Amino acid sequence: MYVRQVMELSVEGARVVLRAAIAHAEKMGVPQCIAIVDRGGNLLVFERMEGAKLLSQHSAIQKAITAASHRTSTGGLPTDLAFGIALATGTRYAAIAGGVPIEIEGEVVGAIGVGSGTDEEDIEVAQVGIEALKAVLSSHPKSAS
Amino acid sequence: MYVRQVMELSVEGARVVLRAAIAHAEKMGVPQCIAIVDRGGNLLVFERMEGAKLLSQHSAIQKAITAASHRTSTGGLPTDLAFGIALATGTRYAAIAGGVPIEIEGEVVGAIGVGSGTDEEDIEVAQVGIEALKAVLSSHPKSAS
Amino acid sequence: MYVRQVMELSVEGARVVLRAAIAHAEKMGVPQCIAIVDRGGNLLVFERMEGAKLLSQHSAIQKAITAASHRTSTGGLPTDLAFGIALATGTRYAAIAGGVPIEIEGEVVGAIGVGSGTDEEDIEVAQVGIEALKAVLSSHPKSAS
Amino acid sequence: MYVRQVMELSVEGARVVLRAAIAHAEKMGVPQCIAIVDRGGNLLVFERMEGAKLLSQHSAIQKAITAASHRTSTGGLPTDLAFGIALATGTRYAAIAGGVPIEIEGEVVGAIGVGSGTDEEDIEVAQVGIEALKAVLSSHPKSAS
Numbered sequence: 358m359y360v361r362q363v364m365e366l367s368v369e370g371a372r373v374v375l376r377a378a379i380a381h382a383e384k385m386g387v388p389q390c391i392a393i394v395d396r397g398g399n400l401l402v403f404e405r406m407e408g409a410k411l412l413s414q415h416s417a418i419q420k421a422i423t424a425a426s427h428r429t430s431t432g433g434l435p436t437d438l439a440f441g442i443a444l445a446t447g448t449r450y451a452a453i454a455g456g457v458p459i460e461i462e463g464e465v466v467g468a469i470g471v472g473s474g475t476d477e478e479d480i481e482v483a484q485v486g487i488e489a490l491k492a493v494l495s496s497h498p499k500s501a502s
Numbered sequence: 503m504y505v506r507q508v509m510e511l512s513v514e515g516a517r518v519v520l521r522a523a524i525a526h527a528e529k530m531g532v533p534q535c536i537a538i539v540d541r542g543g544n545l546l547v548f549e550r551m552e553g554a555k556l557l558s559q560h561s562a563i564q565k566a567i568t569a570a571s572h573r574t575s576t577g578g579l580p581t582d583l584a585f586g587i588a589l590a591t592g593t594r595y596a597a598i599a600g601g602v603p604i605e606i607e608g609e610v611v612g613a614i615g616v617g618s619g620t621d622e623e624d625i626e627v628a629q630v631g632i633e634a635l636k637a638v639l640s641s642h643p644k645s646a647s
Numbered sequence: 648m649y650v651r652q653v654m655e656l657s658v659e660g661a662r663v664v665l666r667a668a669i670a671h672a673e674k675m676g677v678p679q680c681i682a683i684v685d686r687g688g689n690l691l692v693f694e695r696m697e698g699a700k701l702l703s704q705h706s707a708i709q710k711a712i713t714a715a716s717h718r719t720s721t722g723g724l725p726t727d728l729a730f731g732i733a734l735a736t737g738t739r740y741a742a743i744a745g746g747v748p749i750e751i752e753g754e755v756v757g758a759i760g761v762g763s764g765t766d767e768e769d770i771e772v773a774q775v776g777i778e779a780l781k782a783v784l785s786s787h788p789k790s791a792s
Numbered sequence: 793m794y795v796r797q798v799m800e801l802s803v804e805g806a807r808v809v810l811r812a813a814i815a816h817a818e819k820m821g822v823p824q825c826i827a828i829v830d831r832g833g834n835l836l837v838f839e840r841m842e843g844a845k846l847l848s849q850h851s852a853i854q855k856a857i858t859a860a861s862h863r864t865s866t867g868g869l870p871t872d873l874a875f876g877i878a879l880a881t882g883t884r885y886a887a888i889a890g891g892v893p894i895e896i897e898g899e900v901v902g903a904i905g906v907g908s909g910t911d912e913e914d915i916e917v918a919q920v921g922i923e924a925l926k927a928v929l930s931s932h933p934k935s936a937s
Binding site for chain 4: 572585589
C-alpha cells in the first residue's frame with residue numbers, strides 16, 4: 358500500500374476529550390493544563406485552567422507530542438535515557454507522567470497531555486478524557502468511521 | 503504603587519472569544535488556528551480547526567503573544583524591522599496580521615492570534631471573537647470585576 | 648468571571664524587593680544574581696552583584712519564573728522529576744532553591760529568584776527582599792490597591 | 793602580554809547608566825526595557841518600566857549583548873546579513889537600533905540595550921544613560937581607575 362487509510366482524531370473528537378478532562382479536573386479541584394494533539398503530533402486543542410502552573414502550558418503540549426510519537430504513556434518511559442533523548446529531539450521529549458496516547462480500535466489516533474497536578478492526577482484526568490471519547494464512539498459507532 | 507490591581511482575561515472569557523471566533527470562521531468557510539493568551543502572554547486556550555494549516559499552530563500563538571506584548575494589532579507592525587525584532591526576541595515576535603489585543607475598559611487584558619486565512623480573514627475572525635466577549639461583558643457588567 | 652481583577656507586582660515594588668535583597672546580600676558578604684518577575688513570569692528587574700557567578704544570571708531568572716509559575720518556593724520542588732520537567736518546558740524550569748513567590752494578601756503577584764550563594768543564602772536573600780515589600784505595604788496600605 | 797589589564801563596567805557603573813536612562817525615558821513619556829551588560833556580554837542590570845512591551849525584555853538584552861560583541865551601535869549594523877548572522881549565533885544577534893556600546897577612554901567596557909520605543913527613542917535613552925556615566929567619571933576621575 359503506497360497510500361493508506363489511517364484513523365485520526367479530529368478537532369471535534371479532541372473537544373470531547375478536553376471537555377471531559379476539564380470537567381473531571383474541576384471535580385477533583387486540581388487546575389490543569391491540557392493539550393490534545395493528532396496522530397502527527399500537531400496541536401488540536403489546549404486549555405489552561407484557572408490556577409494551573411504557567412510552565413505546564415509547555416509541558417502539557419510536550420507530553421501529548423511525546424505520547425503520540427512513542428504511542429505509549431509518558432509516565433512509563435525510561436527516565437535514564439530521558440536527558441539524552443530530550444536533547445536529541447530538540448527538547449521535544451517529555452519523559453514525565455501525564456501524556457497518554459488516544460487509542461481507538463488498536464490504533465493511536467492522537468494523544469492527550471496533562472500537567473500541573475501530581476503524576477497520578479495528571480494521568481487520571483487524561484484517562485477520563487479518553488474514556489469520554491470512547492463512550493461517545495461506542496454509542497454512535499459510525500462516528501468513528 | 504508597589505502592587506497594583508490589573509484586569510486579566512480569564513479562561514472563561516477566553517472560551518467566549520474562542521467559540522465566537524470559531525463559529526465565525528466556520529460561517530466564512532475558512533479553517534483557522536486560534537490562540538488566546540492572557541495579559542502576560544501565557545496561553546489560555548487554543549484550537550486548530552479541521553483543515554487549518556499545520557504551521558499556523560505556531561504562528562497563531564506567536565501573533566497572540568506579540569499582540570499582548572505590544573498592545574497593538576500585529577498587522578500594523580512595521581515589516582522592515584520584523585526579521586530583526588523576531589530574531590532579537592528569540593523568534594517570539596510575529597509582525598504579520600492576525601494578532602489583536604483584547605482591550606476591556608481601556609486596558610489590554612489578553613490577546614487573540616488567528617492564522618491560516620488571508621490577513622483580512624484572520625483579523626475579521628479575531629475581531630468577531632473580541633466583540634463576543636464585549637457583548638457578554640456589557641450584558642453582565644459585574645462579570646468584569 | 649470573564650475578566651477578573653488580579654494583583655500584580657509593579658516595577659516600583661520590584662525595586663523595593665531588589666534593593667533590600669542586595670543590601671542583605673552585601674551585609675552577608677555573598678554576591679548574588681537577583682531577578683524579579685511579575686505574576687505572568689515576565690522579567691521586571693535584575694541585578695548581578697560584583698563577584699556573582701556568571702551563569703547565575705540565567706538560573707536566577709529561571710528560578711523566579713518557576714516560582715511564579717508554580718506559586719511555590721523552588722527549593723521544595725521534587726528533584727527526581729527536575730530533569731524531565733525542565734526539558735518538557737523548554738528548559739524554563741529550575742528545581743533548585745532560591746526562587747520564592749511574592750505573595751501579597753494570599754495572592755502570588757510575582758516572584759524573586761536568587762542565585763550564586765548556597766541554597767540557604769539564596770533563600771535568605773529572597774525572603775529579606777520580600778519582607779521589605781511587605782513592610783512598605785503595611786505602612787502604606789493604600790499602595791497595594 | 794599574556795594577561796592584560798582591561799576596563800570593565802561594574803554593577804555600580806551600570807546602575808548609574810540605568811537610573812539616568814530610566815529618568816530620561818520617564819521624562820520622554822516612553823516606557824522602555826533597559827538592559828546593561830559588561831564587556832563580556834553578561835547581564836549586569838535590567839529594568840522593564842511600567843507599560844513597556846513584554847517582548848522587549850528579550851530584545852533589550854540581545855541589543856546590549858550585540859553592541860558589546862560588535863563594539864558598535866546596533867542600529868548601524870547591516871540588515872542584509874542580519875538573518876544569517878542571527879541564525880549563526882543562535883539568535884543572539886540583534887541588528888536593530890537601541891544597542892549602544894559604553895566606551896570609556898576608547899575602550900568598550902560594556903553596553904546598553906534599550907527597547908520598546910521607536911529607533912530614535914531607544915537610541916536617545918541609551919545615549920543619555922551613557923552620558924550620565926561619563927559625567928560621573930569626569931567629575932570623579934579616579935572612579936574610572
